Amino acid sequence: MFNPFFAPLLLAIESQQVIELRLVRLAWGGQESWAEMNSMVFEKIAAATEATATLLTGGTPDDVVARYREHVAANTQRLRA
Template sequence: MYNHFFNSLMLAFEAQKVIELRLVRIAWGGREANAEMQSMVSEKIGASIEAAGTLMTGGTPEVVILRYREHVAANTKRLRAA
């Protein structure tokens, strides 16, 4: 139970950083902003399909949260590099 709560809390904190980085990129405008908006939508659709598939095949919510944290970490790394 504690680990589930901790991972959920960390996901919330880590996602806030991605939101900040994305908003800055969108505020700059241009092609990068358009590409980021399209990426946001496609990533969210893909992640929700992946999460649903995990749960339907017997995965736990904890597995879904850990996988979302991996996606968030990859986005943070990508957005900081640019």
């Protein structure tokens, strides 16, 4: 049986890892810290715009969560490098 809360739960867990990696980068300071702060703001605006467009064009909330999970996975890989 599929649980509709499973994907959002995974998103919450995966997001915590990105938050941790970003906080470490911000704590180190310097130019990378400023770049990461700017990246966070612009990524959130872009993600909200994308989610709104998905919903307005007939997408489901599951589509939005799946796309957010892709963004989180990409950020995790980028921050670990």
